[in-house]
Every structure is written in structure tokens, then in C-alpha cells.
Amino acid sequence: MSSNASHLPSSLILVGAGKMGGSMLEGWLKVGMKPEGVTVIDPRPSEEMTQFCRTNGISLNPADPAAADVLILAIKPQMLDEAAPALNGYLGPKTLIISILAGKTIADLRSRLPASSAIVRAMPNLPASIGRGATGAAGNEKVSETQRLTADALLSSNGIVEWLPSEDLIDAVTAVSGSGPAYVFHLVECLTDAGTAAGLPPDLAQRLARATVTGAGELLFQSDLPPATLRQNVTSPGGTTAAALEVLMAEPNGLKALMREAVAAAKRRAEELAG
Ligand SMILES: NC(=O)C1=CN([C@@H]2O[C@H](COP(=O)(O)OP(=O)(O)OC[C@H]3O[C@@H](n4cnc5c(N)ncnc54)[C@H](O)[C@@H]3O)[C@@H](O)[C@H]2O)C=CC1
Numbered sequence: 274m275s276s277n278a279s280h281l282p283s284s285l286i287l288v289g290a291g292k293m294g295g296s297m298l299e300g301w302l303k304v305g306m307k308p309e310g311v312t313v314i315d316p317r318p319s320e321e322m323t324q325f326c327r328t329n330g331i332s333l334n335p336a337d338p339a340a341a342d343v344l345i346l347a348i349k350p351q352m353l354d355e356a357a358p359a360l361n362g363y364l365g366p367k368t369l370i371i372s373i374l375a376g377k378t379i380a381d382l383r384s385r386l387p388a389s390s391a392i393v394r395a396m397p398n399l400p401a402s403i404g405r406g407a408t409g410a411a412g413n414e415k416v417s418e419t420q421r422l423t424a425d426a427l428l429s430s431n432g433i434v435e436w437l438p439s440e441d442l443i444d445a446v447t448a449v450s451g452s453g454p455a456y457v458f459h460l461v462e463c464l465t466d467a468g469t470a471a472g473l474p475p476d477l478a479q480r481l482a483r484a485t486v487t488g489a490g491e492l493l494f495q496s497d498l499p500p501a502t503l504r505q506n507v508t509s510p511g512g513t514t515a516a517a518l519e520v521l522m523a524e525p526n527g528l529k530a531l532m533r534e535a536v537a538a539a540k541r542r543a544e545e546l547a548g
């Protein structure tokens with residue numbers, strides 16, 4: 274984990290503490306963000322989140338929250354219009370806004386918030402909660418160097434951060450790493466299904482599929498070898514893996530084409546969510 278704790282903000286408001294906001298919050302506390310500096314705003318917090326805030330001494334839905342150094346926006350993109358009027362009340366002149374809303378551009382946010390707002394648009398992913406997430410981020414010209422370091426400290430507490438040369442790349446980042454964990458979880462579902470079809474009891478198939486994907490993921494994490502080399506290391510010439518890969522890598526309808534289609538669909542959807 275590469276978070277630079279000295280740049281963590283002293284105060285932060287999290288607006289929307291659902292699956293992703295909650296995952297990020299776990300990461301911030303693990304790297305030393307002070308719970309008394311965190312305020313959570315969510316009209317419908319889950320029981321787990323309510324309990325989490327109580328246990329950690331985090332202020333949940335205070336009547337009149339003071340403006341903070343950082344406001345993290347983690348509501349659904351479709352809720353932005355409804356949430357925007359209240360957001361203005363949480364902003365001070367120096368508040369940095371970090372939005373993780375899929376599809377919503379910095380211009381979309383600026384049209385609903387003070388024009389002078391410093392905004393970082395970021396796209397994290399769910400493994401943020403265990404510090405193994407991947408985030409792409411880009412900021413507008415109002416973001417000072419100190420604010421960029423603050424954003425970096427928060428986002429890197431959740432895993433790797435890639436600062437993008439242009440905000441335009443974020444929809445593609447969303448389609449690859451934002452949504453990507455779901456593709457991997459679905460791979461486990463498919464491998465379980467295939468194992469069951471091949472004669473394994475479903476529970477056993479799922480345990481094997483899960484351990485295989487997490488083991489392969491951890492090997493990829495720990496190794497410097499490119500994924501293609503790791504794949505070749507499993508593949509004995511004329512063996513079982515080669516037989517399976519002939520199906521998966523068939524042209525033109527193999528996994529590569531399917532993955533391109535899936536990522537393109539996710540990117541298109543992100544573009545539709547803009548506005
Ligand atoms: N789930 C994921 O893996 C990822 C999600 N995102 C983005 O994160 C955002 C949240 O997604 P999820 O956490 O999956 O959704 P979620 O539905 O789990 O969480 C949204 C939360 O916002 C709260 N909320 C609704 N209206 C509100 C308001 N006016 N003020 C404050 N809170 C309000 C809801 O009660 C809920 O707890 C979305 O914009 C999504 O694009 C980004 C990357 C990954």
C-alpha cells in the first residue's frame with residue numbers, strides 16, 4: 274500500500290455510504306484517517322454502515338455538518354440531481370470534491386456546484402476495501418498541488434492509483450477496472466458451472482473455481498512476469514490447458530472478442546450516464 278498518510282485530510286465528508294463509498298471508507302481508516310474527522314451523509318444507511326459508524330466513532334447524518342477539506346461523492350449517478358442542492362451546503366471555499374460517479378463528467382458536476390470547485394473525478398473498484406483496488410483519476414485546473422496530494426493519499430489507501438492525462442479516459446477505465454471485478458466474479462460462476470457440468474458436485478466446483486481465481490490473481494500480483502508468460506507456464510504442449518485454450522482463444526469468437534464487446538458496452542453505458 275503506497276498511501277502517504279501525511280497528506281490525509283483532517284476532515285472529510287462521505288456522501289453516499291453504499292457498497293463503494295463504504296469500501297473506500299474502510300481503506301482510509303486502515304491507513305490512519307482519523308474517524309473523528311469523517312462525516313457520513315446517507316439518508317438510507319445500511320444497518321452494517323450504521324453499526325460501523327457507531328463502533329468507529331464516525332458522525333452519521335449530523336444535522337448541520339461543517340464544510341470539510343474533502344467531500345467524496347459516492348451516490349448513484351442517477352441521484353446527482355436530487356443530491357446536488359444539499360451538496361452545496363457541505364462545501365467551503367477550499368473543499369476538494371472527489372467524485373466516483375460513473376459517467377458524470379467534471380463539467381456535469383460543475384454545472385450543479387459552485388463554478389470555482391476543485392474537482393477530482395476518480396473511478397475506484399470494489400477491492401478498495403482490502404487495499405487492493407485500482408483507481409483511475411483526473412482533476413480539473415482548480416485542483417491545487419496540495420489537493421492532488423490529498424486525493425492521492427486517500428485514493429492510494431485503496432490500492433494503485435493511475436493519474437490520467439485526460440478525463441476523457443475515465444469511461445474506458447470504468448469499463449476495464451471499475452466494472453472489472455464483476456467480470457472476474459462471473460468467471461468464477463462460469464468455471465463453477467462448467468465444473469459441475471463436467472461431473473463435480475457444485476460445492477466442490479465452486480471451492481475449486483474460487484481458489485483457482487484467487488490463487489491465479491495472487492500469483493499475478495506477486496510475479497513480475499507478463500500474464501501471457503504465466504499462461505504459457507500452465508500450458509503443456511499437447512496437454513489439457515492447450516485443448517481448453519484452443520476454445521477460449523478461437524478467432525473470431527473467442528474470449529478476446531467477447532471481452533472487447535463487454536468492455537465497449539460498459540463504456541457506452543458510462544457515456545450515456547453523462548449529462
Ligand atoms: N459498486 C462499485 O463497484 C463501484 C461503484 N462506483 C460508483 O460509486 C457510486 C455508488 O455506487 P454503489 O456504492 O455501488 O451504490 P450503492 O447503491 O451501494 O450506494 C449508494 C448510496 O448512496 C446513498 N444515497 C442515495 N441518495 C443519497 C443522497 N441524496 N445523499 C447521500 N447519500 C445518498 C444510498 O442510500 C446508498 O447507500 C456510483 O456512482 C457508482 O458509479 C464506482 C466504482 C465501482
Ligand SMILES: O=C(O)[C@@H]1CCC=N1
Nearest residue numbers: 375447450451452453
Ligand atoms: O456498475 C456501475 O455502474 C458501477 C461503476 C463501476 C462499477 N460499478
